Amino acid sequence: MIIWSAILFLILIIIMSGFSLYLLSDKEIYLPYRLTSTMELIKFLYPESYNPSKMMELARDALFGQLDRYSGYLEPKELGRVTEEFSGSYGGIGITIVSQDQGLMVMSVREDGPAARAGMKSGDIIYKVDSTNVKGVNAYRATFLLRGSEGSPVELGVLRKFNNIADTLQFELTRQRLPLIHVPYAGITPGGSLYIRLLDFEAGSAMEVFAALDSLYLRNPDSIRGIIFDLRGNPGGLLTEAVSIAGLFMKKGKIVVGMKGRSRWNNTVFRAQGDDIADGLPIALLVDKGSASSSEILAGSLRYAGRAFLVGDTTFGKGLVQEFDDLGDGSGLRITTARYYFEGNIFLNDPKAAVKDSAPGIPPDYYYQATEYEPFPLELESSLLMREYAIENQDRIAADSGVISTNPGWLDDFRNYMYQHGFDYESQLSREIGAAVIEAHLDSAKEETIAAANRLYNVSRREDSSQFTGYKEYIRQRLFQVALETKFGVAESYRRAIVPYRWDIALAEQIFKESKKN
Incomplete structure (x- = not known):
């Protein structure tokens, strides 16, 4: 027994000696002490400027500024939000965001949320939430600007790029509580x-x-x-x-x-x-x-x-x-580990x-x-007119046997509804040509130059006017989908309006057929 005690004591001495040598060899072990000593000196010499909470916040921001955008410090409420999302339901507008140079980039849009219904898409960049500019704001902190009590409004300023051309959009959304339904x-x-x-x-x-x-x-x-x-x-x-x-x-x-x-x-x-x-x-x-x-x-x-x-x-x-670590005081860290x-x-x-x-x-x-990422459908979705019309006329639309209806009267009716509500699609090309026409007038350009610019503008606007016809199958499908969802629920809209008409689903099934032949 004495021999075993001596052996254990010897092992303990060796371990402690090794740990001591490690501490002595690690020059960075003194950095936290240096920080606290500096803060104590500031407290003594500049008592009127001493604000430990603010100092620690600035130090944290500088520290995580050296890491990737997915790592960061989580305030107690932010850590609680993570737990909430993993376990139950949450209130908001139904988007996932990450920090980006110009603001907050939308990673994904939940299809049953307010943002999706308003026409927001993955890749959109939020630069303003209500009156707050979110450029440079940590994504976790920005989440609290996007969230609020159920039924409260929030206004977003959004940049959207298509073919390297940026457009500025405004979205007025109403927050709602979003249950975590994984397989709708x-x-x-x-x-x-x-x-x-x-x-x-x-x-x-x-x-x-x-x-x-x-x-x-x-x-x-x-x-x-x-x-x-x-x-x-x-x-x-x-x-x-x-x-x-x-x-x-x-x-x-x-x-x-x-x-x-x-x-x-x-x-x-x-x-x-x-x-x-x-x-x-x-x-x-x-x-x-x-x-x-x-x-x-x-x-x-x-x-x-x-x-x-x-x-x-x-x-x-x-x-x-990423891993989440609780710091013991209710706050935590989200760190990229692998x-x-x-x-x-x-x-x-x-x-x-x-x-x-x-x-x-x-x-x-x-x-x-996907068709919905093209300019005309994006702008039409953002107007909310399809959703409003489909909800108002749900009985009439849902009564049809399918998207390819033998009675397309409600599609023509929607086109009139769209114009009555002031929807006038103007492409980015038309806007740029229109700006060039105005500039030509201001610069007193030659008449033939102005005339040529006007001709180009008219050609572009005629192309804009033809967009409805080019996308009528998409519009018909979306109206049918919203009407069914409103009247019968999400599952019925998938069964009758989404799954039978999605081209990517049809492509997958065609590949299944080809693989079976081989």
Whole structure:
């Protein structure tokens, strides 16, 4: 017993000696002491200027200013918001944001929220919230400007770029409480595929996905041609939820996702725990630039393992993993700790480079540009006229058998409604030519120059006037969708107005057919 006590004492001495040597060799160990000593000296010499809370806030901002935009200090209320989003419901306008040079960039727009109904899109840049300029404001702090009591108004100033041309828009929104419904719809398409719309990866999302698979596929697998996951505008959420969903479709032991951190303690590999429940059934993932974080984990893990193909646009491109740490006083830290990678050691974010704000994103196997991102639909959506008309005429519109109606009278009626409410689409090209015409008059340009500019302007305006005809199928589908959603609910609008008419879904099903032939 005495011998064992002596051995343990000797080991303790060695450990303590090593720790002491480490402390003595770490020159940075004195930096916090230097900071507190400086503050004490300021307190003594400049008592009237001594404000420890403000000093610490400035020090924190300077500290996190050296890191990536996803890392930051969380005030107690901000840390509480994170917990709230992961577990229940939240009030706001339904967008996910990150800091950007010009303001706050919208990563994704929740389809059932106020921002989506007003026509906001991924990639929009918010430069003002009410009267507050948010350029340079931390995204977590800006969230409190965007949030407020349910039913309260908020006005946003937004920059929107299309083909490298920026436009300024104003949105007046009403905040609402947003329940976290992860799978608003799952059903069988007319082509025999299982379609699952996944809005996020918060707690419970994997369970909802499995429930959809269980009821619509596992009980009758031979009737399903392929599985389509719709991840458009999905901002992500919990890593564990994405891992759980991806693991359902991969062979046991396959890498779902790996995380490579700054130290060996941050290196983790998640592997599939069971067999592929779909037994190799083809999978399509619908993605766009609003598909971020855990959406990219699901997309990347299945794609690079050879289990799925991507249809749509390049994903947001984050490639980084964050951890939340509670500091014990109610506040906390959100710190980027690792980059993630997929089968084949494929990283989204270059592992040899310093941490970057974003990665290139995952490119689709089959590119598809959604119609709603084009200028005319964007402006029409922002006017809210389609939503207002569809709600006012929901009985008439919903009574039709489908989007391709034999009685398009309500579409012509909407066109008149649109003009009566002052909607006059003017393209960016028309605005620029119009400005050039005014400038030519002010500069007393030659008559032939002014005449030529006027001719160009008239040609451009005629093109603007033809946009309604060019997008009438899209307009008809959107009116039908809103009418069904208002009268019967979200699921019915998906079943009758969205799934049968989405071109990206049709493309995925065509690829399923081709793969079966091969």
